[in-house]
């Protein structure tokens with residue numbers, strides 16, 4: 130076991146001060162499911178660990194009837210145990226259910242999932258579809274970033290030195306919003322996505338038309354992303370398989386996946402289209 134600095138601040142400002150002071154040589158620790166693997170790769174030596182778990186502001190899920198505020202340290206299991214998440218943000222609950230194993234879900238936090246900034250994050254597409262706001266606290270105070278502006282590349286995001294992701298805010302969706310999350314991997318469970326997607330549809334009340342569609346994809350680009358052009362194709366259109374196929378083709382074209390040992394880029398791109406079509410159809414009330 131290598132020596133390393135371990136600090137346990139009791140407040141957000143203390144943590145920000147320590148992080149800033151250690152000038153990029155310290156990592157915040159949440160659940161540790163990604164950080165431990167990072168340390169195995171780069172080594173512990175000369176790095177500090179700042180345990181965030183004693184900071185009260187980072188914990189808990191609050192819902193005031195309009196906005197759900199999810200503390201960065203909320204674990205995936207906590208999200209799943211919260212009936213208001215399931216009731217008002219079911220696509221986030223579906224994504225949480227698809228993440229890892231029970232053991233991982235008990236440790237993994239929503240803040241850690243976003244800060245790792247893996248293109249294959251399971252929570253990111255759902256948060257993109259719900260247009261989440263990311264609240265960040267740093268040496269210059271608090272700032273808010275739309276989730277679609279948070280990711281900058283594989284493992285990269287907008288967090289500056291000394292900044293901590295504090296919470297995620299979600300506005301209550303328009304009544305009648307429907308949606309689905311789908312994930313495709315090499316195995317059926319305990320699997321990092323080859324492609325995942327979250328879709329939300331706001332139907333025009335009393336008709337078969339779509340007012341608004343949101344389509345987010347993961348694992349098929351350097352960051353999780355919104356398929357804006359596919360969404361535009363559906364806005365104002367009738368809901369149905371031909372329209373969903375058309376939108377899925379556009380989403381597929383926007384995908385720019387990599388080749389690796391798990392799957393070829395061509396296969397991932399193809400499956401991006403398949404998954405988007407299935408998710409839209411499933412959300413609309415079909416089965417596939």
Ligand SMILES: Cc1cc2nc3c(=O)[nH]c(=O)nc-3n(C[C@H](O)[C@H](O)[C@H](O)COP(=O)(O)OP(=O)(O)OC[C@H]3O[C@@H](n4cnc5c(N)ncnc54)[C@H](O)[C@@H]3O)c2cc1C
Nearest residue numbers: 157159160161162163164229237238240241242244251294
């Ligand atoms: C076996 C296994 C299976 C997995 N399966 C999946 C899966 O199916 N889907 C999926 O999406 N992910 C999966 N993961 C990845 C991982 O579990 C998630 O990304 C997890 O949500 C990370 O959260 P954490 O609390 O463990 O983060 P940590 O490991 O504690 O931190 C991750 C990174 O974020 C930084 N950080 C953490 N919190 C903050 C904060 N509040 N502010 C600033 N920086 C912060 C840390 O310094 C570190 O760099 C898996 C991991 C393992 C080991």
